[in-house]
Amino acid sequence: MQRAAGAVVGAAVGDALGGPFEFGPRGAFSARFPAPGGGGEMCGGGGWDPGEATDDTQMAVLVGESLLERGGLDLPDVFARFQRWAASEPKDIGLQTEDVLTNGMPWDLAAALHFQINRRAAGNGSLMRASTSAVYFAAAGRDATMDAARRIAALTHGDPAAWEGTAIFHELIRVTLEGTAPLTALRDVLALVHPDHRDRYATVLAPDWEPDRATEFNGAVWPCLGSAVWALRTTAGFEDALRAAIDLGGDTDTVAAVTGSLAGAYYGLEAIPAHWTRPLHVPLPGSGGRVLQLADLLRLARQLAERRPRERER
């Protein structure tokens, strides 16, 4: 339960911590906060209040609440919640996600059509929101959690590369909740990736890969996941992993959200600094002005971890 809470809250903390540094240069975070543990890092800025979570966490909450309220994976319901949220002027929304949610197509065609037209749809927008579904489906086992990841990803991302990256993340969270160090599971997880996509993920998840070697901006799914795993690999604690992730610059909220989820699951909830969780809050546009606080996120995480997914999903 500590690990499940760590996965959900860690993602939200990373998102809120990285939000103000989005599209900034490398090293901006440690230039402003040179000493770990110094405090004040939940600083806000760029339109975000201190501790305010961005679209990454907002969408993760929407997925988690759908799973709980529908008693399993109800893809049209998740899509409808995304649409209601997207129509309520969230402060931020991914370009691709916005296009898919507002193109007027039904839930099972919108992303595919977008991919057909644009051909480039491997953003990190399905990976960024996967902490809640990863916790929920962990109990269903390896194949079920990876399958669920692909299907939820496909709601907004027509490119199978995004599905596979999200499936890898789901499986890494599953093994971590079981007590396996995620870095030791990478080789086994890669064997489960669709052969068409295995090589690219093997590259960014290799032990010697560094974000400097990325061939795309870290708003793409491959370097985003690779950078999160790199941040976990090259540090020894939750706080340092998130500092490393945000210091990469670029899509800092999402890279830090993915890092925070993996690190939170690995190190557990108690490893997340209290001065980071205290100001944390998640506004939910389209939900009647609701704003989730830490206690709400903890309740959500507990319910997701306790509720067993149905045997048969619709």
Ligand SMILES: [Mg+2]
């Ligand atoms: Mg964001």
